[in-house]
Amino acid sequence: MVELNPKYLEDVPLTSYSDNAITAIKTGTWKYVQPVYEDKLPACSHVCPAGNDISKAMDLIARGDVAAAARLWRAGNPLASTLGRVCPHPCESECNRRQFGGAIAIHMLERFLGDSSLDESFLPxxxxxxxxxxxxxxxxxxxxxxxxxxxxxxxxxxxxxxxxxxxxxxxxxxxxxxxxxxxxxxxxxxxxxxxxxxxxxxxxxxxxxxxxxxxxxxxxxxxxxxxRSRPLAVPGEDHPNVYNGVMLLERILAGERPELPSPVAVVGGGNTAIDVARSLLRLGVEPIIVYRRSRLEMPAIPGEVDEAEKEGVPFHFLTAPSQVVVEDGRITALECLKMRLGEPDESGRRRPLPVEGSEFRLPVAGVVTAIGESxxxxxxxxxxxxxxxxxxxxxxxxxxxxxxxxxxxxxxxxxxxxxxxxxxxxxxxxxxxxxxxxxxxxxxxxxxxWQRPVEAAHPVYVEQLNVAYFTESPRPQIEEMDAQARRSSFDEVVQGFTDEQAVHEARRCLVCGTCNECCNCLFFCPDVAIHKRNGVVGFEIDTEHCKGCGICVEECPRSALTLVEVES
Amino acid sequence: MAIDTTSYDPRNLHLPDGEILSSGHLACPGCGAALGMRLALKALGPNTMVVIPACCWAVINGPYPFQALSVPVLQVAFETAAISASGIRAALDAQGQKDINVVAWAGDGGTFDIGFQSLSGAVERNDDIIYFCYDNEAYMNTGIQRSSATPYGAWTTTTPVETPKAEPKKNMVEIMVEHRIPYTATASIAFPEDFVRKVEKAKGIPGAKFIHLWISCPAGHKSEERNSVKIARLAVETGVFPLYEVEYGTRYTINHEPAFTDVNAYLELQGRFRHLTEEHVEAMRRNLRWEWERLRAKVEMGRKLSLPPTGVRGAVDEGERTSR
The missing domain is CATH 3.50.50.60 (FAD/NAD(P)-binding domain)
Incomplete structure (x- = not known):
């Protein structure tokens, strides 16, 4: 041990002693803005006509809690299984994942949730x-x-x-x-x-x-x-082989197998027309879809039009019927006019205009009307x-x-x-x-x-996300019955997800607008002012020390944080 | 329902939980140096002593009797970070305390300029320390004066916009590499897992280690506080600051292949580059290409070379390379 001259000890402490209780300095008083966790509305839910809380449910499935996700979905939606099959899923067109490997197959996950919760225990x-x-x-x-x-x-x-x-x-x-x-x-x-x-x-x-x-x-x-199916209003419409599309579908769905002549012109571009055509195909009748505008203007669900095409249904676009041609008491043709598209009408779609002298005859033995209902x-x-x-x-x-x-x-x-x-x-x-x-x-x-509060005014689009944290992950192939086999069967075309597929797909969800504990805010805070909340999903901000720099807000991949002004 | 959820983890970052930096420190809002220290200490752990020369961190650590780190800190003169660390190492060795990490934590001024000779001496002796240079590319603490780490074209108070810095940044990493020390690496606060891995690796290597950490400085870079990590990420993704490591002065590894985003994305977020003309930017692009050509050539060269033989100064015995 070194001997120290006591003379020095009088003037200078032997070692300087510092306390690390620097938390006593409340650096939170410096700030004029501060971050808050604020669930925002994801782009998918923003356009969901049924109001499903999509991102929250995806996160729950991803965590393996399918039951909680199903309960959340069924909180206000009694038809999850049904909608998973028939919804045109506008959510997927808005999905922010679409630039990173393709939109989440939300409709498939809705169907999965619905099919997983078909008993009373899942009801609110x-x-x-x-x-x-x-x-x-x-x-x-x-x-x-x-x-x-x-x-x-x-x-x-x-x-x-x-x-x-x-x-x-x-x-x-x-x-x-x-x-x-x-x-x-x-x-x-x-x-x-x-x-x-x-x-x-x-x-x-x-x-x-x-x-x-x-x-x-x-x-x-x-x-x-x-x-009520609207009439065509063309000569020859009263022939018995001219069928009302809505009523025909109802008969087929009730189990009847009506004998129709073939081929049959199905007039219209909505879901009824597509459903009739695809049903007729399964009854061995050859349908031909006749629609007065182009494919772009069809009100039918685009995916259903694709399926009809895959199954081999032919389409005549820009074609409007002008007369049902009856010879010797039998329909021999549908006389049609070629159309062209003019200026947009009140529906926003381009108005079809007849091309003069363009009459032609489509040889058919029957006609189904499906031009709209009232x-x-x-x-x-x-x-x-x-x-x-x-x-x-x-x-x-x-x-x-x-x-x-x-x-x-x-x-x-x-x-x-x-x-x-x-x-x-x-x-x-x-x-x-x-x-x-x-x-x-x-x-x-x-x-x-919804059960949870969200800031509904600003849906989260890809511009609000920090895409540096997202990598490509491809949308899965959805299993379908072979198009040829479908022509003789009314069995369901699309196969549902297995548990594994559902969880895998839900994990692709970016969970826009909602904290899923990715930990970016936690680890990027220079002031160690963000802490994990005990027992619940999410973090809390130590406002006594947060200086309001906003790094957490910028680095949040999913825009679950917002900078707000501090009230003085 | 049999679903395997054990692998589900939404986290982007997997980092050690321990915290040695505490809230209440005096860094500016959005300070990259504070974030850098936090991350470094996560990897270093509590068995660490830190030497801090004159630099921002001498202030950040807090006024007496407070300090922000719950490990021993020695504040020393500007030019003495490395030699002070060497001294502590020698004292600990004399006491037989081999398991303590001795760390020098200095800014770019204290490394590239003022602390340069003592650093060169320490690494030439291959003293068993980890030297961190947290580089914000100017003397930010004293009022944003130019350092030899300031990049070409940047504004500082001593290189005003009429005559911005005309010289390129000094390549400190290569200078360290040429001392043939066991481990030299660059790191970024925007890539915390890479940074933490490098610190953990350095802990396990006896001899001198040098880690060059690029950090943002909202005050000196004239950038928005919230963009600190974003700018650091862009420094890497534009190729301005490559993430790589060099073992025994020979073996180069590029740790992150940049997206090579156009350099403008990096420049436009910082007021210190606002005066630049397209000609300046084009000169930077040319220089970036040239720098990357050099770096890739070194990677190639390193692949062909064997590690330095044992017994030569700067290299260590094969046994020692893995002993710690």
Missing amino acids: EKARPTGKKVAVVGAGPAGISAAYSLALAGHEVEVFDDKAKPGGYLRTGIPDYRLPKEILDRELALVGSLGVRFTCSTHVGKDITLDDLKQRFDAVIVAVGFH ADLELLPESARDGWRVAADERFATPVDGVFAAGDAAFGDGTVTAAVGGGRRVAAVVDRRLGGRELPAAAPSLQKL
């Missing part, structure tokens, strides 16, 4: 009975959805339908190769298990009046949909009609007190998904009304009905 908890009663007219997707949400809110719901079984167009208009009826039946049974009563073979407006319903129930929701509104008084639709405002209310409307008959959105979303929203409005509260100026947005 029902609220206590309110003693209020609601009548829903029409057991289609809008009516089912409204009934589901209202039953969950504790109301007593009865659904009326003129058909023998509930389901509406899902049962009578969507072929089995897209939607097996067993799936629909199981989802309807779930709705029934909540106490919803289905009163079928009862035509409101004939068997029972709207006034009757108004007296017996505290509120009525009209969701009758579109079922609603049967006879049950409503004149004051509650607005042309082809129910006069419903932004609150889904009609001018008749206590009567609300949803679905295609009111808004004509034309998809099952929009009908389900509309059902959720009208249910929220009716629930408010039944609770004795003032009606809002407009029905709440679908995201307002």
